[in-house]
Amino acid sequence: MKIKSTKKEDIIRNLSKQIDILQEDKNILAKQVVEINKLVANLFVSQNHLEAVNKEQQMFIANISHELRSPLNAILGFAQVMSDEIFGPIENKNYKEYIKFILLNSNHLLSLINDVLDLSKMQANKMLLYETHINLKQLLDDTIFIAKQFDRKSKRNILLHKMPFVILKADEKLMKQIFLNILSNAVKFTQENGQIDIFVKKTAFGIRLIFKDDGIGIPKEKLHKLFQPFEQIENVLSRTHMGSGLGLVLVKKMVILHGGQIEIKTLHPKGIAVLIDLPQKRIVSLGEENEVS
Numbered sequence: 001m002k003i004k005s006t007k008k009e010d011i012i013r014n015l016s017k018q019i020d021i022l023q024e025d026k027n028i029l030a031k032q033v034v035e036i037n038k039l040v041a042n043l044f045v046s047q048n049h050l051e052a053v054n055k056e057q058q059m060f061i062a063n064i065s066h067e068l069r070s071p072l073n074a075i076l077g078f079a080q081v082m083s084d085e086i087f088g089p090i091e092n093k094n095y096k097e098y099i100k101f102i103l104l105n106s107n108h109l110l111s112l113i114n115d116v117l118d119l120s121k122m123q124a125n126k127m128l129l130y131e132t133h134i135n136l137k138q139l140l141d142d143t144i145f146i147a148k149q150f151d152r153k154s155k156r157n158i159l160l161h162k163m164p165f166v167i168l169k170a171d172e173k174l175m176k177q178i179f180l181n182i183l184s185n186a187v188k189f190t191q192e193n194g195q196i197d198i199f200v201k202k203t204a205f206g207i208r209l210i211f212k213d214d215g216i217g218i219p220k221e222k223l224h225k226l227f228q229p230f231e232q233i234e235n236v237l238s239r240t241h242m243g244s245g246l247g248l249v250l251v252k253k254m255v256i257l258h259g260g261q262i263e264i265k266t267l268h269p270k271g272i273a274v275l276i277d278l279p280q281k282r283i284v285s286l287g288e289e290n291e292v293s
Contacts, residue, residue, distance in 0.1 A: 068113055069110065069113055072106060072109060072110055072113070073110070075102065075106050076103065076106045076107065076110065079099055079102045079103045079106060080103065082099050083096075083099045083100065083103060115247070115250060118250050119249065119250060119253075122250070122253045122254075122257075127253075127254075127257060129170070129171045129174070129257060129258070130171050130172075130173070131169050131170060131171055132169075132170075132171075132172055133167050133168070133169060133284055134167065134168045134169075134170055134172050134175065135166075135167060136163075136166040136167070136168050136200065136207075137160070137163060137165070137166070137200075139172065139175060139176060139179070140160055140179065140198060140200075141160065142176070143176055143179040143180055143183060144158050144160060144183070144198075146180060147180065147183040147184065147187060150184065150187065155192070155193060156186075156187055156190050156192070156193065156194045156195070156196060157193070157194070157195050157196065158183065158186075158187075158196045158198070159195070159196070159197050159198065160198045161197060161198065161199050161200075163199070163200035163201075164200060164201075164202060164207075164286055164287060164288065165285070165286070165287035165288060166200065166207060166283065166285070166286055166287075167283070167284040167285035167286075168278070168282050168283065168284065169281075169282055169283075169284050170258055170278075170282055171257075171258070174254045174257070174258075175254075175258075177250070177251075177254065178251050178254050178255060178276070181247040181248065181250065181251050182211050182251060182274050183196065183211065184247070185247060185248070186211060186213040186215065186274075189213070189215040189216050190213045190214060190215035190216075190271075191215065191216075194213065194214050194215060195213070195214050196211070196212070196213045197210075197211075197212045197213075198210065198211055198212075199212075202286065203277065205261075205277050205279060205280065206260075206277065206278050206279040206280040206281075206282060206283055207277070207278050207282075207283060207286070208275060208276065208277050208278075209275070209276040209278070210273055210274070210275055210276075211273065211274040211276075212267065212271060212272075212273045213271045213272060214267075214270055214271040215270065215271050215272070216270065217266055217267065217270045217271050217272055218264070218266055218272055248264075255276055255278075258278060258279075258282060259278070259279045259281065259282065260276060260277055260278045260279060260282070261276075261277045262274065262275065262276050262277075263275045263277075
């Protein structure tokens with residue numbers, strides 16, 4: 001009987017120790033839960049603070065951009081009047097060169113300000129779509145015409161290939177900006193007398209627009225940088241061209257805003273292809289192919 005009693009006491013002592021250990025573990029866990037709750041609370045406070053700071057920054061960018069555009073538009077207006085010699089000829093050739101320089105750099109600065117404003121709107125989810133029915137071929141023709149005006153000297157060939165008749169439900173201003181940004185990049189990095197091809201194809205997703213050029217191209221390992229704000233791919237040509245590094249960032253955001261997708265591929269032996277896929281819901285009408293533009 002004494003042996004049995006001893007065994008029971010040992011069992012009770014072991015259970016008591018285990019209970020004590022569990023109680024200690026429970027106390028430790030309770031303290032950890034309190035610490036975790038404090039950390040979560042601090043994270044919420046930090047997140048709210050960051051959101052408030054972000055909103056303030058966006059408001060500051062928007063306000064300062066608007067403040068900069070007003071005097072800049074005045075500078076552009078007066079410089080254009082002088083360039084056109086509306087109030088009489090400018091005899092000194094140096095002054096004419098200075099006026100051209102003012103116009104060129106003022107337009108560049110205005111473009112940068114507009115890019116920053118657009119990006120700020122996108123990040124604040126304040127960019128709205130003003131949807132209308134758009135003839136895609138007509139829009140591409142208009143965009144090509146504008147791109148060619150910026151490229152009168154080098155005369156790069158921009159060719160819109162045979163394409164289906166497409167009516168899109170989209171924001172015409174944003175779609176034109178998408179196409180112009182892509183074409184301006186293609187023109188910028190394609191050498192004199194280079195070739196830029198545009199294709200429109202039906203796909204299971206909807207329609208695909210393909211912009212191909214035979215320019216300097218981009219290394220595969222650097223493609224991911226193209227959609228990062230203020231990034232420019234460093235090479236001999238890109239360092240000699242002005243730009244905010246926001247063009248393709250805005251293009252991607254505008255494409256996504258339309259429910260689409262964008263991809264850039266390196267071509268061999270040279271050049272790149274920009275692929276834009278727009279979904280079926282954007283297509284109002286899809287018909288037979290048109291003649292080459």
